[in-house]
Each structure stands twice: as structure tokens, then as C-alpha cells.
Amino acid sequence: MNQQMWLNLATQENAAAIKKHGIRIFGPAAGAQACGETGPGRMLEPVEILSLTSELFSTGTLAGLHVLVTAGPTWEAIDPVRGITNRSSGRMGYAVAEAAAEAGAKVTLVSGPTALGDPQRVTTIRVSSALEMFDSVHAHIEGIDIFIGVAAVSDYRPASAASQKIKKHADTLSLELVKNPDILKSVAALSSAPFTVGFAAETENLETHAREKLIEKHIDLVAMNDVSATDIGLDTEDNRLLLIDRHGKSELPQQHKSQLARALIQHVAEKYHAKRTTQDSRRARR
Numbered sequence: 001m002n003q004q005m006w007l008n009l010a011t012q013e014n015a016a017a018i019k020k021h022g023i024r025i026f027g028p029a030a031g032a033q034a035c036g037e038t039g040p041g042r043m044l045e046p047v048e049i050l051s052l053t054s055e056l057f058s059t060g061t062l063a064g065l066h067v068l069v070t071a072g073p074t075w076e077a078i079d080p081v082r083g084i085t086n087r088s089s090g091r092m093g094y095a096v097a098e099a100a101a102e103a104g105a106k107v108t109l110v111s112g113p114t115a116l117g118d119p120q121r122v123t124t125i126r127v128s129s130a131l132e133m134f135d136s137v138h139a140h141i142e143g144i145d146i147f148i149g150v151a152a153v154s155d156y157r158p159a160s161a162a163s164q165k166i167k168k169h170a171d172t173l174s175l176e177l178v179k180n181p182d183i184l185k186s187v188a189a190l191s192s193a194p195f196t197v198g199f200a201a202e203t204e205n206l207e208t209h210a211r212e213k214l215i216e217k218h219i220d221l222v223a224m225n226d227v228s229a230t231d232i233g234l235d236t237e238d239n240r241l242l243l244i245d246r247h248g249k250s251e252l253p254q255q256h257k258s259q260l261a262r263a264l265i266q267h268v269a270e271k272y273h274a275k276r277t278t279q280d281s282r283r284a285r286r
């Protein structure tokens with residue numbers, strides 16, 4: 001629908017009346033329109049319609065739980081116009097946040113800089129650097145049941161960022177980098193740590209490196225991502241994952257990230273509930 005038609009009082013009153021009768025309205029999306037105008041009235045993307053529709057049939061495996069997801073790259077400033085970042089688009093993390101909401105969870109998404117709009121039914125917090133992401137995660141971690149670190153956090157940042165644009169006077173330029181804190185590891189180390197899920201982006205010795213991350217970061221589950229392939233992983237529509245925990249592994253085959261995220265969330269839900277059951281029966285035996 002043309003944006004003026006959508007914003008017209010009569011249309012808005014009719015839409016409000018429909019909602020009052022319990023009818024769900026999906027959209028509209030905003031943006032460029034066929035008539036040349038810009039604004040609300042566009043059809044939602046089919047994957048968004050699919051996601052909203054499947055929510056209506058959700059089994060609610062995460063109902064009553066609060067999930068915190070990190071997504072996207074981080075931006076480590078060198079000067080006011082330049083910085084260090086990576087090829088993460090944020091799509092996988094946003095899809096995971098949406099799938100968790102679809103499964104009935106209350107979801108907070110802490111996102112690095114991406115070109116994506118805020119996912120529906122998710123509280124989205126935008127940050128830029130790894131340090132900001134660390135602070136935001138810890139400011140929102142209380143009461144979180146499941147933490148899923150999908151963000152491609154920069155491991156290093158410039159030791160100091162120049163306050164003015166660096167001019168090209170010198171023939172060579174060295175950057176001193178210092179290590180960023182590991183957000184996932186810091187969450188897993190909390191005394192009342194949530195169920196923690198990490199992503200492992202690997203290009204070689206995939207399973208070995210992923211297992212090392214599981215042990216070294218003391219997390220519950222690692223989702224291994226082969227980022228050496230060009231058709232899946234970073235900055236692509238599709239992905240496949242190998243899920244590894246202390247009890248075994250299972251594969252989620254290549255598919256669209258939104259589908260894959262749903263499968264991942266179902267796996268996380270099962271593992272979370274299994275851990276809770278074990279903890280409860282241990283407590284009962286004491």
C-alpha cells in the first residue's frame with residue numbers, strides 16, 4: 001500500500017479496530033515504494049512472514065525464560081573515521097534472537113554495527129566496540145537463563161584511538177593492539193552463570209578448535225561454523241553448524257540462517273532443560 005494510504009486516518013482506525021478484535025497484523029514494512037515514495041506500506045519479506053506465522057504455532061520450548069544474544073561484528077576505532085572490524089553481517093545472531101522469541105522467550109539482543117533492522121519482539125541494544133558490548137552484556141545479565149554469543153567480537157583493539165584523523169605523512173605506520181576481554185568466557189565464569197552457548201568460527205582443524213573453546217571457556221555448548229567456505233558462514237544467507245557439548249555432537253545441515261536458528265534453538269532448549277533436570281535431581285538427593 002502507498003504510504004499516504006497506510007497513514008491515512010481511516011486506514012489507521014480500521015487497522016486499530018481489526019487489532020481490537022484480536023486479529024494479528026504483520027507489518028507493514030517501511031522503505032522505497034513502487035510509486036517512488038518512501039514510507040510504511042511495503043509487504044514484509046517472506047522470511048519475516050514465515051517467522052511471524054510460525055510463532056503463532058510455537059510450542060513455546062523457551063516460554064518463561066530470558067535469553068541474551070550477542071550478534072554482529074564489533075568496531076574498534078583507530079581514529080574518528082577508521083577502524084578494525086570483520087565480515088560478520090549479524091544475520092545469524094539476529095535469526096537466533098528471533099527464533100528464541102518465537103520459542104516463547106523474552107529476548108535481549110546486544111548487537112554490534114549491522115545494516116539490519118531491529119528484529120521483531122526482541123529488545124535490541126546497539127553497541128560499537130567490544131568493550132561496549134562487554135559492558136552492555138554485563139549490565140543486562142542478571143536474570144538471564146540462556147546466553148548465546150554469536151557476535152564476531154574483535155579479539156584486539158588499538159591501544160589508543162587517535163582523536164583526529166591520522167594524516168598520511170609517514171611512509172609506514174604501526175598499530176599497537178591490545179587484547180579485548182572475552183565476553184562469553186566472562187559470562188560463563190559468573191557465580192550464577194546462565195546456560196552458555198558459544199559460536200566457534202574456524203577455518204582449519206574445525207572440531208578440535210571448537211572442543212578447545214568448549215573446555216577453555218567453560219561453556220555448555222559450542223556451535224561450530226566453518227568460515228573457510230565462501231557459500232556459507234560469514235556474510236551469507238546460508239550456514240551449517242556442528243553442535244558440540246560434553247556428551248557428544250550433532251550436525252545441523254546447510255540451510256537458510258532463519259531455519260538453522262530455529263533448529264539451534266530447539267537443540268539449546270533440550271540441552272537447557274536436561275541440565276536443569278539433572279541439577280534439580282542432584283539437589284533433591286542432597
Ligand code: CTP
Binds near residue numbers: 201
Ligand atoms: N567471543 C566473545 N568475546 C571475545 C571473543 C569471542 O564473547 N572477545 C565469543 C564469540 O561470540 C563466540 C566465541 O567467543 O561465541 C568464539 O569466538 P571465536 O572468534 O570463534 O573465537 P575466539 O575465542 O576469539 O578465539 P580465536 O579467534 O583464537 O579462534
